[in-house]
Amino acid sequence: LPMVAKIATDDYVGFTFFVGCMAMMAASAFFFLSMNGFDRKWRASILVSGIITFIAAVHYWYMRDYWAANGESPTFFRYVDWVLTVPLMCVEFYLILKVAGAKKSLMWRLIFLSVIMLVTGYFGEAVYRDQAQIWGLISGIAYFVIVYDIWLGKAKKLAQEAGGAVLQAHKTLCWFVLVGWAIYPIGYMAGTPGWYEGIFGGLALDVVYNIGDAINKIGFGLVVYNLAVTATKSEE
Amino acid sequence: LPMVAKIATDDYVGFTFFVGCMAMMAASAFFFLSMNGFDRKWRASILVSGIITFIAAVHYWYMRDYWAANGESPTFFRYVDWVLTVPLMCVEFYLILKVAGAKKSLMWRLIFLSVIMLVTGYFGEAVYRDQAQIWGLISGIAYFVIVYDIWLGKAKKLAQEAGGAVLQAHKTLCWFVLVGWAIYPIGYMAGTPGWYEGIFGGLALDVVYNIGDAINKIGFGLVVYNLAVTATKSEE
Ligand SMILES: CC1=C(/C=C/C(C)=C/C=C/C(C)=C/C=O)C(C)(C)CCC1
Ligand SMILES: CC1=C(/C=C/C(C)=C/C=C/C(C)=C/C=O)C(C)(C)CCC1
Numbered sequence: 001l002p003m004v005a006k007i008a009t010d011d012y013v014g015f016t017f018f019v020g021c022m023a024m025m026a027a028s029a030f031f032f033l034s035m036n037g038f039d040r041k042w043r044a045s046i047l048v049s050g051i052i053t054f055i056a057a058v059h060y061w062y063m064r065d066y067w068a069a070n071g072e073s074p075t076f077f078r079y080v081d082w083v084l085t086v087p088l089m090c091v092e093f094y095l096i097l098k099v100a101g102a103k104k105s106l107m108w109r110l111i112f113l114s115v116i117m118l119v120t121g122y123f124g125e126a127v128y129r130d131q132a133q134i135w136g137l138i139s140g141i142a143y144f145v146i147v148y149d150i151w152l153g154k155a156k157k158l159a160q161e162a163g164g165a166v167l168q169a170h171k172t173l174c175w176f177v178l179v180g181w182a183i184y185p186i187g188y189m190a191g192t193p194g195w196y197e198g199i200f201g202g203l204a205l206d207v208v209y210n211i212g213d214a215i216n217k218i219g220f221g222l223v224v225y226n227l228a229v230t231a232t233k234s235e236e
Numbered sequence: 237l238p239m240v241a242k243i244a245t246d247d248y249v250g251f252t253f254f255v256g257c258m259a260m261m262a263a264s265a266f267f268f269l270s271m272n273g274f275d276r277k278w279r280a281s282i283l284v285s286g287i288i289t290f291i292a293a294v295h296y297w298y299m300r301d302y303w304a305a306n307g308e309s310p311t312f313f314r315y316v317d318w319v320l321t322v323p324l325m326c327v328e329f330y331l332i333l334k335v336a337g338a339k340k341s342l343m344w345r346l347i348f349l350s351v352i353m354l355v356t357g358y359f360g361e362a363v364y365r366d367q368a369q370i371w372g373l374i375s376g377i378a379y380f381v382i383v384y385d386i387w388l389g390k391a392k393k394l395a396q397e398a399g400g401a402v403l404q405a406h407k408t409l410c411w412f413v414l415v416g417w418a419i420y421p422i423g424y425m426a427g428t429p430g431w432y433e434g435i436f437g438g439l440a441l442d443v444v445y446n447i448g449d450a451i452n453k454i455g456f457g458l459v460v461y462n463l464a465v466t467a468t469k470s471e472e
Contacts, residue, residue: 032269043273050269051262058258066240076243080254084262126245 005068016210017067021060027053027218031225039235042228045095049221052085052092056217073191073206079122085217086118087111090146092224093155096169100162106154110146117142121184125192132192140185150174165234169227176220183212241304252446253303257296263289263454267461275471278464281331285457288321288328292453309427309442315358321453322354323347326382328460329391332405336398342390346382353378357420361428368428376421386410401470405463412456419448 007014031050035043059081066074090110094102117139124135149155151174159170187205189196243250267286271279295317302310323346330343353375360371385391387410395406423441425432 032265035269036273040273043270047266047269051266054265055258055262058261062240069240070242076245076251077254080251080258083255084258 005065007068013204013206013210014064014067016207017060017064020210020214021057021064023214023218024053024057024060027221028057031221034225038228038232041099042231045092045224046221046228048088048092048095049224052088052217053221055084055088056081056213067206075126078209079118079126083115083118086114089216089220090114092220093150093170093173096166096173096224096227097155097158097162099166100158102155102158106158110149110155113142113146113149117146121188125188129192132188133194136185136188136192136194139188143181143185147178150177165227165230168230169223172223173220176216176223180212180216180219183208183216187212241301243304249440249442249446250300250303252443253296253300256446256450257293257300259450259454260289260293260296263457264293267457270461274464274468277335278467281328281460282457282464284324284328284331285460288324289453289457291320291324292317292449303442311362314445315354315362319351319354319358322350325452325456326350328456329386329406329409332402332409332460332463333391333394333398335402336394338391338394342394346385346391349378349382349385353382357424361424365428368424369430372421372424372428372430375424379417379421383414386413401463401466404466405459408459409456412452412459416448416452416455419444419452423448 007018028050031046031053035046035050038046059077063074063077066072066077087110090113091107093110094104094107097106120135120142121139124132124139128135150170155170156174159167162170187209189199190208191205243254264286267282267289271282271286274282295313299310299313302308302313326346326349327343329346330338330340333342356371356378357375360368360375364371386406391406392410395403398406423445425435426444427441
C-alpha cells in the first residue's frame with residue numbers, strides 16, 4: 001500500500017512544510033533548467049541558486065514527514081540544511097562580485113563566519129539549552145560581523161566598483177541578510193530559555209521558519225537570476 | 237506512517253552522515269549540470285567527478301540509515317563505496333594528464349594498486365581482524381606506491397610536460413592523496429588491534445571518515461572543475 005500520512009486540515013505547520021517542500025523543488029527545476037540560457041559567466045551563480053533550493057527540497061521532504069510522524073520541530077534537520085545552504089549563500093556573494101575582482105579570501109571569511117554562527121546556534125538550541133543565551137550571543141556576534149562585512153566592509157566596496165546591475169543585486173541581497181535572516185534569531189529566542197522569554201513565546205516557530213526559508217532561499221536565488229537577466233539585456 | 241528516524245541532537249556522527257549525504261548529492265548535481273558548459277576535452281573529467289560524488293551520495297544514504305538503525309560503523313558500505321570511488325579518482329589523474337600524452341597503462345597501474353590497497357585493508361579491518369597489522373602493512377605499501385607514482389614517478393613527469401593549469405591541478409591532487417587520504421589509515425589504526433593501539437584510540441572514527449570523505453571527494457572534484465574553468469579562460 002502507498003504510505004501517505006493523513007494530515008489534519010488545520011495543521012498549518014504541516015501545510016507550510018508541504019508547500020515549502022514543493023516550492024523548493026519547483027524553484028530548483030526553474031534554476032537548473034534556465035541556467036544554460038545565460039552567458040557562461042552567470043551560469044555558476046544560477047546553478048548555485050538551484051543547488052541551494054535543491055538541498056532545501058530534500059530536507060523539507062524529511063522535515064514534512066518528521067513533523068507528520070512525530071508532531072515535533074525537526075531542529076536537527078533544519079541545522080543540517082542551514083549548515084550547507086547558508087555557506088552556499090556566502091558563495092553567491094562571492095560569485096556575483098567576482099566580476100569586480102572579489103578574492104576567494106572574502107568567500108572563505110564569510111563561509112567561516114556563517115559556520116561559526118550556525119554551530120554555536122545549534123549548541124544553544126539543541127545541545128546545551130541551559131546556556132542558550134551565551135551560545136546565542138556568540139552566534140549573534142558572528143551574524144553581526146557578516147552583516148557588517150557585506151553592508152560596510154570589503155564586499156560593499158567591490159559592489160560599488162562593479163556598479164550597475166551588480167551593485168543593485170548586492171544591495172538587495174544585503175537587505176535579505178539584514179531583514180530576512182533576522183527571522184531566525186527571533187525563532188531562536190521563541191524556542192529557548194533566556195531573558196527574552198515571554199517576548200517571543202507562543203509563536204508557531206515552524207510556520208515562521210518555513211516562510212522565512214522560502215523567502216530567503218527562493219528570493220535570494222531570484223535576485224541572482226534577475227541580475228543575470230538584466231546584465232544580459234544591457235550587453236545586447 | 238512515514239518513517240523518519242528520530243536522531244538525538246548530540247549525535248554528531250549522525251549529523252555528519254546527514255550533512256555528508258546531502259553534500260554529496262549537491263556536489264553531484266553541481267558537476268552533472270555544469271559539465272556541458274565546458275569544452276569537450278574537459279567534460280569526461282567533470283563527469284567523473286560527479287560520478288564519484290554520486291556513488292558516495294548513495295552510500296551515505298545507506299550509511300546514514302544504518303547508523304540511525306544500529307548505532308554501528310557501516311564498515312561494509314564504506315568499502316563498497318571506496319572500491320568504486322578510489323579507482324575512479326585514479327582515472328581522474330589519467331584524464332587530466334591525457335593532454336600531456338598519459339597512457340592507459342598509467343591509469344591501470346594506479347587502479348590496480350588502489351584495489352590491492354582496499355581489498356587488503358578490508359581483510360584486515362573486517363574479516364581477519366587478528367592479522368590486522370599484516371594486512372594493514374600490505375595495504376600501506378600499495379598506498380605508498382601510489383603516492384610515489386604521482387609525486388615522483390611517471391605521472392609527475394607528465395604533469396611537468398603539460399605545465400600551467402594542469403601542473404597546478406596535479407600538484408593539488410597530489411596533496412589530497414598525501415594528506416587527505418592519510419586520514420584513512422589513521423582510522424584503521426584507531427579501529428583495529430595492533431601495536432598502534434592506544435595511540436589513536438577514542439577517536440570518533442566515523443566523524444573523521446565523514447569529514448575526510450567530503451574533503452577528498454568533493455574537494456578533489458572541485459580541483460578538476462577549477463582546472464577546466466582556468467584552462468577555458470586562458471584559451472578564450
Ligand atoms: C544570529 C543567530 C542565529 C542565526 C541564524 C541564521 C541567520 C540563519 C539563517 C538561515 C538561512 C538564511 C537559511 C536558509 O535560507 C541562530 C543560529 C538562530 C542562533 C541565534 C543567533
Ligand atoms: C593505507 C591504508 C588504507 C588506506 C585507505 C585509503 C587511502 C582510502 C581512501 C579512500 C578515499 C580517498 C575515499 C574517498 O574519498 C586502509 C584501507 C584504511 C587500510 C590501512 C592502510
